[in-house]
Amino acid sequence: MSMRTAPPMASDELMEDVRRLALIRTHRLAPWMLDGRRLTVPQADAVLAQLWHSPPREDVPVDDSRPAPSVPRERGGEEEVARAMEATRRNPRPMDFFAMISDGKYATPTGHERNDLDFWLVKTRKNGKYEGRRFVDRIIGGHDDVPLDNVHGRLAMEAILAYGAEESQVLYSQEIGTCRFCQRSLTRRVPRYNGQGNDCAADRGLTQEIPPDDWRPEIQDEA
Numbered sequence: 714m715s716m717r718t719a720p721p722m723a724s725d726e727l728m729e730d731v732r733r734l735a736l737i738r739t740h741r742l743a744p745w746m747l748d749g750r751r752l753t754v755p756q757a758d759a760v761l762a763q764l765w766h767s768p769p770r771e772d773v774p775v776d777d778s779r780p781a782p783s784v785p786r787e788r789g790g791e792e793e794v795a796r797a798m799e800a801t802r803r804n805p806r807p808m809d810f811f812a813m814i815s816d817g818k819y820a821t822p823t824g825h826e827r828n829d830l831d832f833w834l835v836k837t838r839k840n841g842k843y844e845g846r847r848f849v850d851r852i853i854g855g856h857d858d859v860p861l862d863n864v865h866g867r868l869a870m871e872a873i874l875a876y877g878a879e880e881s882q883v884l885y886s887q888e889i890g891t892c893r894f895c896q897r898s899l900t901r902r903v904p905r906y907n908g909q910g911n912d913c914a915a916d917r918g919l920t921q922e923i924p925p926d927d928w929r930p931e932i933q934d935e936a
């Protein structure tokens with residue numbers, strides 16, 4: 714099993730990294746679109762889903778009764794977008810919003826400049842004072858997991874949502890080489906590309922897709 718290891722990281726640097734996630738989110742337009750109730754939340758979701766080439770969440774019906782917004786030209790200037798982004802950074806959505814992200818391990822791209830990933834563990838506290846509440850740890854190679862505070866946990870959830878919950882789970886499995894369902898080690902090329910062992914895929918009626926030749930050519934099955 715090949716384990717990606719990250720260099721040791723000072724806690725300041727770690728938090729700065731997490732903060733930066735807010736800025737790579739493609740939700741950055743959302744506060745601006747929602748400002749002054751130009752769009753309903755489901756409408757904004759649908760627009761963002763479109764931008765992300767992923768289907769909108771099916772549990773939220775899109776409200777077509779509201780007319781399409783006309784946005785005056787002076788709105789959405791750089792300064793206003795920067796203000797909206799800052800507001801989102803200060804106040805990410807509450808943890809309850811992320812119910813669709815199940816407990817598990819996820820990877821998300823760190824940013825556009827660095828070809829690097831962040832690893833997350835999403836979990837639900839099973840007992841004690843915080844029973845039932847959800848938390849996010851940051852997984853750092855060669856170190857103990859770092860528990861994130863509420864705001865940074867929510868930013869991590871936003872990053873997972875922005876990249877796609879399933880995509881982030883598969884990305885983790887591809888990188889670390891574990892099945893996203895049972896956490897068993899994946900050594901063969903096709904299961905690893907799909908982030909799922911053959912049995913777990915079959916149990917769930919999922920197909921194993923063949924990886925393109927240029928995907929991780931160093932991972933090949935032994936003859």
Ligand SMILES: [Zn+2]
Nearest residue numbers: 892895910913
């Ligand atoms: Zn499995």
